[in-house]
Amino acid sequence: MAKSNRINKWLISGPPLLYLIIFFAIPSLIMAFAAFRYPGDYGGLLPLIGPNPDTGANELLVTAENWRDYLTFDNFGLFFSDPIYIELFLKSFWYAGITTLACLLLAYPLAWLIARSPKKYRDLMILLVILPFWSNFLIRVYAWMIILGPQGYFTMALNQVLGVVGLGPVQLMFSHFAVIIVLVYVHLPFMVLPLYANLEKHDMALLDAAQDLGASGWQRFWKVTWPLSLPGVWAGAALVFIPALGMFAVPDLVGGTDGIMIGNLIKQQFLDSRDWPFGSVLSIMLTLAVLLLAGLAAMVGRGGKRDAL
């Protein structure tokens, strides 16, 4: 009985596990290895296997004597040699952080409202939240480009209003503001959905009890609803923060001359500069930074729980 149980577990977890090993774990290891190699002249990496000049047969070119010609720490050295890379990391974290916070502030009331609506309307409202996914991501970004452009009605109306109060016209397109507003727009549903899934399950009796015990509206939210919704907040924050951090299309399309994020730099290494090893270094650094942040968040979360106990 126990044995067949174990087999069942493997049968169920096996396919996704295998999928992740083949398409996530192995490529990640290849990337980590690539970070220590030299780039090839036409993209890719300097080959480790090639034809032997004497025999013409393919063989491993690396030997105990010449491994320094094939493996190097220089790519990591480059990352730390110029502060611009770290600065770009910090800027990207800043962008992603603001995006996450803005999404949370916008999504929380909305998710709460949907969760407290009559049951028959909830599915429809959730459908409306995910409706933007029916059209292509790039088309939605292009729509924003029209809205934010100086000839767009939104910008013209805004500048009219600003003109009345005596402020000069503002340029919305090609700015930090444009990048953040589009990042928030693109990621908002990813914050609403986990929050809704969490808030919907809250037991209303808890709030009634709090009210009976004399808690004010704010206290009921801060002492009951908010702590209970934290798993949803964390899930939503992760779903928004991580993709926003690696985004390159949005800064490319609506960002100004200094709007690039770390994703643009990684893309540049692979596609324009044909420097895969340095691109790998940047990707590894990004992964490590995210892991570090997740670890810190987990520690803070655990600390909070201990306090509560």
Added chain:
Amino acid sequence: MKKFLLALLLAAGTANAEDVLHLYNWNNYITPETVKNFEASCKCRVVQDYYGAMEEMLAKLSAGAKGYDVVVPTGFAVQPLVKQGLVQPLDKSKLPNIKNLNPSFMNSAFDKGNQYSVPYAFTTTLVGYNDKKIKELGIDPSSWAIIFDPAVLAKIKGKVTVLDDSREVFAAALMYNGFSANSTKPEELKKAQETILKAKPFWAAFNGQSYIKELTLGNIWVAHGYSNDMFQANTDAKAAKRPFGIAYSLQKEGNTLSLDNMMVLKSAPRPDLAAKFINFMLDGKNSAQLTNAIGSGNPNAASQAFVKPEVKAISAVFPSADNMKKLQQLNALEGKALRDLGRMWTQVKTAK
């Protein structure tokens, strides 16, 4: 009888399946009419796949993508394809129309003797601008100063975009400083980088994707870009009945010329159809169709009679002999030079 019909169907099916030319080309770089005409003449079908950037095409083919017959790379991508053994030499005996080509576009540095490639079409990289605004402001668009000189830029701050392409932006800055567009000398590149950094605060964005639209809408007044895109922008502005047009002309310090070439891949399933296609495109009339449609430059001498007069009048696409001398093709950069440029570009992109 039924069996016979079935056999016939199968035979027809296989014949169809075999006669397919796979063309790997830039987006919007052959007219549907030309494709239809070629299909009629070769009794075959053309299947197209597209790329939006040279590095994208190179990356895909270097990674081992197969199944394409003809590819249309820009000059600087020809050597990488040849050196990696991805293309095959052309059999000139199958290309009698090669005689139509203008000799000044033959024998380029990237393929001496045109062993592997023949010219297809070209664009020049230049400045396109809102003719009304630039005239009002009294700015001279015939110099690269329009995108690099802070004194000029002060009048058009936030209304300028430059290409999001390290090679093209550095080439323009190098030429503005009087250097070769292909310079790899560190001190000259440094100078060009300084020019770029001084001008950058006045630019709205690095934009290679949507400057046609931005120009047409009047959001941007000056854009560094490709001649055929400016042709498109002007056509769009006219169609939308804008009160302005998009004008463009070559810069006096010189411009880059991107010559696109037809090449046959080594892995081509149908080299015979590839040769037929190349010869077809070297015909003056067929070649002129693209020029008339998108305003691309035409290296084909026999096509000139078929090009519409209004397109022929565009000096950026049909340069005078004098201007022709100032056009420079970008070389293929070898690994290290490309990476060094990439690093300077990153400094430009991240500078405040």
